[in-house]
Amino acid sequence: MTKKTILPGQTIGIIGGGQLGRMMALAAKHNGFRVAVLDPARNAPCAQVADLVIAAPYDQYDALYRLAEESDVITYEFENIDYEALKWLGERAYVPQGAELIRITQDRIMEKEALVHAGVEVAPYAVIQQEQDIYDTIDRLGYPSVLKTARGGYDGKGQFVIREREAVPEAAELLKNGACVLEKWLSFEKEISVIVSRNPDGQQTHFPVVENIHVDNILHETIAPARVTEEVADLAVEMATRISETLDLVGTLAIEMFLTEDGRIFINELAPRPHNSGHFSIEACDVSQFAQHIKAVCNWPLRQPVLLKDAVMVNLLGEHIEPIMKAIPEKPDWFIHLYGKDVPKEKRKMGHVTILTDDMDATLDSVNGAGIWKV
Template sequence: MSPGLPVPLHPPASLGVIGGGQLGRMFIQAAQRMGFRAGVLATSDDEPAVQVADWAVIAPSDRLSALRLFAEQAEAITVEFENVSASALRWLSRTRPVRPGWKTVWVSQNRLREKSFLTRHKIPHAPWRPVRDEAELAVAIRAVGLPLILKTASSGYDGKGQVRVERAEDAGAAWSSLGQVACVAEGWVDFESEISVIVARGADGAALAFPVGFNRHRSHILDSTVMPAPVGPIVTLEAQTLALSIAQALETVGVLTVEFFVTSAGGLLVNELAPRPHNSGHLTIEAATTSQFEQQVRTLAGLPLGASDLIRPAAMVNLLGDLWADGEPDWPAALRSDPGVKLHLYGKKGASPGRKMGHLTVLDPDAETALFRAQAARRILTDSRTDGIR
């Protein structure tokens, strides 16, 4: 170990994650496979991460008494989503390693700060302007042009908290529909595709990028990812290099996801940052030598990074609550149709439209063939039910 670095934690040390969703669940499962105890700070006792945790604190994540109790049980702390109080993370960091640090979370949880960071570090991204009052809205229209996208500065995800503005006279109503909260106005990007790069960076500064993921969305929600992305070696290298440079500039210790637009000319524009594992990286559980969640465990515990290369090309498709509209999907039929399909369900109690309930992963020598197989298995979940196949 290099001088000045904290002593690594060894199993069965107790690791804690703030947030009880599926990302926390998969972090806990990865930690337990390595022999760690793992717990969670969650808001209710039926959340996905709580179901598999060794221990749990059930309370709001910004309540001081809950933070104290959480810190008493967790020897190191991470997060599963960015909408965590940065002040709470800063308070926790006084007595426990908190990775990623509160500054990384603070930047990425607010689009105004995130865009300012990208601008300051000359990282390519769409033109933008802040919108905090009507005067700034008028300036933004002139500066970035039309059409533009108004996005709330905080709390937006999966297409929520944003609206497209086609005409200047509609801008005021669009901002009002978002509650006239602080926003960013982004120039419209006519992109060819969307890709993402997941980076793991240790406390010693060592960092690795996973292969690029190629993402397809439906109704602003990620529908599928294939890895490696069919974007060619130049775009692949540029995307990984940019993602690594962002992690370095943020001094991130942990896992960071960078989402990109690929323009028709082959250029890259950063769309969003996420200081955590990402939906597009779920396929690394089976497809990579070290999954994104194991990398999160390793960086949190101060252990060396694992190799990030793919064992085999792979595809992942999301399972949304819409699949439950007419009853329980036919899991046996889908798994029987293709023995290579891997099923992950998150243990969520209510299946509402658009809610991420699970995913399917398929490995194949050809990534697009893997996607075809995963999509076919997903169709069978409901087709066999309506056809009466059991």
């Protein structure tokens, strides 16, 4: 692929108009780029801030063709893009991230194989094609184990934790959606993540290792930096670097990890895009994950992001909208982000709050005591 440097005034095309696309677009606008977005919803979060909206399904070829015609470079905000469509697009437009990373990360089976190939640890797992495969492997993996659909899952959807043999038939319902992986349930000390950015010239940087707290399988809170030893943080960065290099990353790769009591790190999963656990970087770092992503796909030089201040990021789901609106007058030090989604459905990611802090424990207590999130 020929490398191109994209300059202000040129157009960045984004496939997907959700909050990640919106925050990418806002970063791009800071640099003076034009933004075109492809999303089925004309009023999608990114569409509200883009210069041009192509309202069509992601895999509609004439819509992709239109995006290609409008854009000097094309990126994406989510991994469930049709691989063949993205490959096709790459032959007609400049898509520096390629389609290979999408092919791998949209399928947990391929993703795990790629991770093993990169020489990093993953939880013991088995590929499951039929119910019998679960019976054949679960004794080796042990209870509990979690069955995950290979494709299409997010925020804990498409997963079933098997705690006893009797639950296998119920879990096997997931096979209706195609092949699955069965994974040993790890008793981890912490979940951490690292976000790596890389440009076509091969310059690579990473954001500080952060700590993630999930509630009902959805990210609730990110603590930056992670409260881990320097040794653990170095290991996490080393693993993230190895994975990104093996995959020949261009753009952004978020790497979710489990840290166990004995200091071992297991890679959970990859996201080939900016990630919810990197939202803190908008205020807490000297360059945000979105600004860095735009620089990376435009082949601008990258400098290692610096954490200016410790931070907590807390997600706002549908059920938190009413209380956060009431809290606004009392929270001058909260950076409140809302994504412009109209229906505050329960569990739907509507926005987030970032708080910069000199006293992490006190800030975490104040978040818990704010009466917005049930903890």
